[in-house]
Amino acid sequence: MKKLISILAISLLLFSCEKGNEIESHTYQGEALGTTYMVRYFSDDKLEFERSLDSIMDEINSSMSTYITKSDISRINRGDTTVIVDEHFVKVFSASERIYKETDGFFDPTVGVLVNAYGFGPGKPLKKIDSVKLDSLINLVGFDKINIKEERSIQKEDPSVYLDFNAIAKGYAIDVIAEYLESERVDNYLIELGGELRAKGRNLENENSWVVGIDDPNQAEGERKLYAKVQLENSAMATSGNYRKFREDSITGQKYVHTINPITGKAERSNLLSASVLAENCMLADGYATAFMALGFERTKEVLKELDNVEAFLMYSTEDGKMKVFSTPGFEKNLVE
Structure with missing residues (x-):
């Protein structure tokens, strides 16, 4: 549940040395989808893409940003049935539907009504929801309650169903x-948006692959401590994590986080502290990382067995309070010292 946590704890490790005589490094930063992004690329043609990048982000914001009241998704959430969605929306909807099915509903862009009801947020205690209210809210949850009609209008079983693509749209924007x-x-190039990443080629300042870091969940407030470094070469990575937001059982010492089970609607304990995912594109990596946090450690391991071209690095807490790591072989080979 990426949106239930603080901004993803990934640090870019960009190493510097002498620049080549012909290749120039360009860096562009901006804002989109309620967060910031950075694009770094190398070119010998002195290409400047600021205007084009702004245009791309404006299109995606106008389509899927819940932070913009006039965006298509915001209008849909207010019950506007006249909205005709664009190609961006259709692609993200399709990918969401795929992950929703592959995870048996644990990735669900309609879970926002429960997020708001429980009051998830930094430093906030969870609100209690009685069974009557929970029953009414769970009727609004389920990605199968929404479909795109042939003319690209949105049909909802209930006008109150709330749609939120924040858990996957950032990855999609990076892919675009x-x-x-x-x-x-x-x-x-290396692209980062809200902690999600995609890279191609090499960091020509040192002629090495792009290397990024995954933060240690045990780091203190205000501290930046890396747990692992990951080599990205023609690949995409996304991480969902509950950094500095986990609780600790006063008796056993086990660390845990609260996450919403979209099937039951209940807030459950989970010992999965962080999920980093490598996938064929950043949109899928983004969605799977979010889904894994909702699934929890044991269920995620089972789902991974059924997924092709998806690798994961999972940090979880044991019953005695120790943090351990599970890594698939494909992710393991991308770790660097």
Whole structure:
């Protein structure tokens, strides 16, 4: 549940050395989907893409940002049935539907009504929901309650169903930027948006692959401590984590977080503290990372057995309070010292 946590704890590790005589490094930063993004690329043509990148982000914001009241998704959530969604919306909807089915409903973009009801947020105690209210809210949850009609209008079983793509749209935005850069013959780049990442080629300042870091969940407030470094070369990575937001059982010492079970509607304890995912594109990595946090450690391991081209690095707490790591072989080979 990426949106129930603080901003994802991933640090970019960009190493510097002498620049080449011909290749120039360009960095562009901006805001989109309620967070910030950074694009770094190398080019010998002095290409400047600021205006095009702004245009791409404006399109995606206008389509799927719940932070913009006039966006398509905000209008849909207010019950506007006249909205005709764009290609961006359709692609994210389709990917969400795929992950929803593959995770047996644990990735669910309609779970926002429960998020708001429980009052998830930094430093906030969870609100109690009685059975009557829970029964009414759970009737509004389920991605199968929404579909896109042939003319690209949205049909909801109940007008109060609330749709939120924040758990996957950032990854999609990164993919769109990557496709644009590659169409302009940019072969070496790193894109970061809200902690999600996609890279191609190499960091030409040191002629090495792009290397990024995953934060240690046990770091103190205000501290930046890395647990692992990951090499990204023509790949995408997303991480969901409950950094500095976990609780500790006063008796056993086991660390845990609260997450919503979208099937029952209940807030449950989970010992999965962080899920980092490598996938064929950042949209899928983003969605799976969110789904794994909702699934929890044991269920995630089972789901991973059924997924192709999806690798994961999971940090979890044992019953005696120790933190351990589970890594799939494909992720393991991308770890660096």
